[in-house]
Structures are given as C-alpha cells and as structure tokens.
Amino acid sequence: MRLSKLFKNAPTVNITGLSFDSRTVRPGNIYFCLPGLTNDGHDFIDSAIKNGAVCIVHSKELLNMASGAVYIRVEDVNDAMNKVARIFYAKPSDKLKMYGVTGTNGKSTITNIIRDMINDKTPCGYIGTIAIKYGDIELQPNLTTPDALFLQSKLADMVRVGMKACALEVSSHGLAQHRVDGISFDCAIFTNLTYDHLDFHGTMENYFEAKSLLFKNLVKENGVSILNRDDEKYEALKDCSKARVVSYGINKEADYRAINIKMSSQGTQFDLVYSGHMYPIKTNLVGNFNVYNLLAAVSALNETGYDLDKIIEKCSHIAQVEGRMERIDCGQPYNVIVDFAHTPDGMEKMMQFGRSITMPGHRLIAVFGSAGKRDVHKRKVFGELADKYCDYIIVTEDDPRDEDPKEIADQIKSGIQNTLHVFVQDRYEAIHQAISSAQEGDTVLLLGKGDESFIYRENGRAPWVGDNVAAKECIQANLG
C-alpha cells in the first residue's frame, strides 16, 4: 500500500507493513514511536531504520533525523497508529459482527459461549486469554487483548477465511493502552468490576475509567451496551454509554432477568424474564456466576439479531470452556473442579460453589497459589477466603516468576487462621496430595491456572502438564 493512502500529503512510498517495535521492523515498514512504561519508542528510531523502516511516525521533536526514511510528526502516535492500521488492513472490524467483553471476571467464558452459540450459522472468531481461534486456525496468545497491529491483522485474516463475527476479550490493559481504539464494536458487554490489576492501574477509579472506555467509544449506529444490572458500576456505565443500554441480572429488575434459579453440581435451571415473557432455561453450566455469564451472552445475541428461542435451545449443551469450572470426572466418589479463579471475587465465588456441592459434614479442599510479580495484596486475601470456606488448604506455586514461591506462600498463609494448611511447592505433588486425601462426598478445587499448559518460573515459561491432566492422572492412580 502507498504511504500517501495512509497519510495526507505523504510521498508515494510503498509500505509493506506496520510495526511499533524496532526489533521486529521489516524492510518497507512504518515504525510508530510509542511511549511505553519502561522505554520510549522514540529512542529506537535508528535501529528501526537499520532494520528497513521507510517511514517514522513520531510525536516528539527529533534532533537527529537519520536519512533513509520519511518522518511524519503527529500529536498522538497511538491514535495515528490505530487509524493507519484500520486502513492498512481494510477495516476488518466493519466486516465482522464485533462483540467486545470487558470486566474483571467472565470475559473468556462469555466470549466462548457467544462463539459456541453462533459458530455453526455465523462463523465466529475468538480472541482472548485462552486462544485465538477462527476456522481451523488456533494460536496461543501472548496477551488477552493483543496489540492494535496484531489485532487488526488477525481480524483481517478472519475476514479472509470467511468469519462473519468475532468475540473479543477486552482487558483493562488493552483499553488503557488503546489496543482496541481502531475497532468498531457492534456490542460491548460488561461483566463486573471487582478488585484486580491495581499494580497497573493504581486505583479502582483508574481501573474503572479504563473499563468504561469500551462503552464511551461504542458509537456504531445500532450498537448496544449490555450491562450487569447488579454490579455497582451499572449506573455509571449507563451514563457514559454512547450506545443504547440493555441490562441483565438476577437481583434487580433488568431487561433480561433470571429468576427461580435452581443449581446442582451437574447443571442449572432458571426462568428468564424478558419483555413480559418467561422462558425456562436449562443449562449444563454450573455456579451462580455462570448464570450471569449466560444472561450476558443470551442478551448480547438477542439484541444483535439472533432468535431468542434458538439461543435458549443452545443453552442446554454449551461446550466446556477450557479450565473454567471444568469438572473432572473419572468415576471417583468426590468432586474435582479445575478453575481459573485468580481474583478475590472469583476465588470467593468458586469456594462458595465448592461449599454448596460438598455433602454436609464432608470436606472442601483447595489447591492454589498466587502469581509472582503481580498484585501482592491479593495473596493474604486468598488465604482469608480459603480460611473462611475450606477445610483443608494446600498452598502451591502459581507462576512465581522470579519471586520465591515460599515467600508468596507465606503471604497467603498470613491470611489463614483456623484451617489446616500445608505448603507443597511442586504443583503436581500438591494436586496429588489433595486428591489422595479426598474422601467420598468431598470436593477438591484446583484454582488459578485453569487451562494453562505452562508455569512462569525464574527462567521464563516452563511447560506444565495442566491441572486437568494432573488431576486425571492422580484420580486414576487413586482409584487403582
């Protein structure tokens, strides 16, 4: 593509690609100088040109301008990059029905439910923590919400292979760093806002401000904001939503409301009240929070043109979302659940659910840790929650990175007052001990890693067999 198609009055230089990282610049690329948290992209212009950049987009005054490239100065490089990427990749989000899901918990679950429900008739891509999937393609993601350039390129590829929709997880980091500014959403969904990521955002107000950008920027005609009526941020988000607002919830009056909820360890039933009618819903999803997740998906789909009766039919056999409330059943007489809970709210909801499916007088056993080089405040809170709900706690490693796993465990243990607990550093051994100690009627919760097949240790990403595989092997060994 010609540079003049991307910037007014620019010369007709041929552009082969876009990059904001001097290390990955290829000949013929535009290099965007982004401000970072540790570096400033303006410092790498020379290396970008050495690698073949033919155009430098910058915001700061440059004292030395190496020859060999066209320099374009803009007010906001991020904004320019988003606009250019949109044009370079032929506005892929305009050709897809775009669902964006944000909130502390539930993003992966809702995006996967949406995809699962429509993929047979409306081929739908998914981008998020678990994977990047479209058609036959499945890629391992580095981030929940990829950077703006990668994102546009993947959406363009989705269009190329025939996708008609995309369900995208939109993290607060992604919003704060403008990774989705070039995407025009049809539907923006809010799950909930609870404590998380304060290491990055500093305060809950900043965290909320980042989340609210998805709704402030939803300007598409017929766009819709789907908001959790029971979350305390509902009113504030409603007020800042540019698009029409539709609510879902359980406790308060909402456009899509679940009543008469009956839960078991095998599934959930409830009545959906919508537009003066009552629709009985039966789903294989378990846990109170999955009622919220299902309501969000159902309302998003109905509000974007899908037939409600057909959506409801699909509720009874939703595909297992990997590592989210995944029941491990090898015929053992106790429950084993693998879940990605890694926030205080997620932990508490899982432990409440675990308690509810544990036979009276039997034990709730939890195995978990807390990530290194991430929010340290939640460690003690995890200990306190486990102390409140569990009967036996095995503290183990969870992505320690270059922190000492024992020190992380000590911080978790500082929240445990009354409950029997041990520290078993090796995650496999911790799972083994939990399962070996389980008796009929007990429940074992394996929390924090979900579907992940790696553990970040001191020397980087190391392979991990996966909580589900470890659990199955230990149960089978136990059953003899």
Ligand SMILES: CC(=O)N[C@H]1[C@@H](OP(=O)(O)OP(=O)(O)OC[C@H]2O[C@@H](n3ccc(=O)[nH]c3=O)[C@H](O)[C@@H]2O)O[C@H](CO)[C@@H](O)[C@@H]1O[C@H](C)C(=O)N[C@@H](C)C(=O)N[C@H](CCC(=O)O)C(=O)O
């Ligand atoms: C904390 C965070 O979000 N950091 C992101 C940020 O990095 P940064 O600001 O430190 O970048 P930097 O090193 O200062 O560099 C500034 C600029 O100089 C460029 N540079 C740098 C060095 C060089 O030699 N050449 C060069 O061109 C960089 O490419 C960049 O454009 O900008 C980078 C470029 O977009 C991101 O890759 C990086 O994400 C890192 C890898 C990350 O781990 N982010 C996580 C925390 C994250 O975003 N997580 C959320 C979800 C979290 C959750 O829900 O659990 C996600 O969406 O995944």
Ligand SMILES: Nc1ncnc2c1ncn2[C@@H]1O[C@H](COP(=O)(O)OP(=O)(O)OP(=O)(O)O)[C@@H](O)[C@H]1O
């Ligand atoms: N609606 C919800 N409310 C509270 N907790 C939830 C909800 N949905 C899921 N959870 C809990 O949060 C965990 C993560 O769920 P999910 O992966 O769907 O969230 P997420 O927002 O995508 O998080 P991440 O981006 O970190 O993957 C689940 O394993 C479960 O324990």
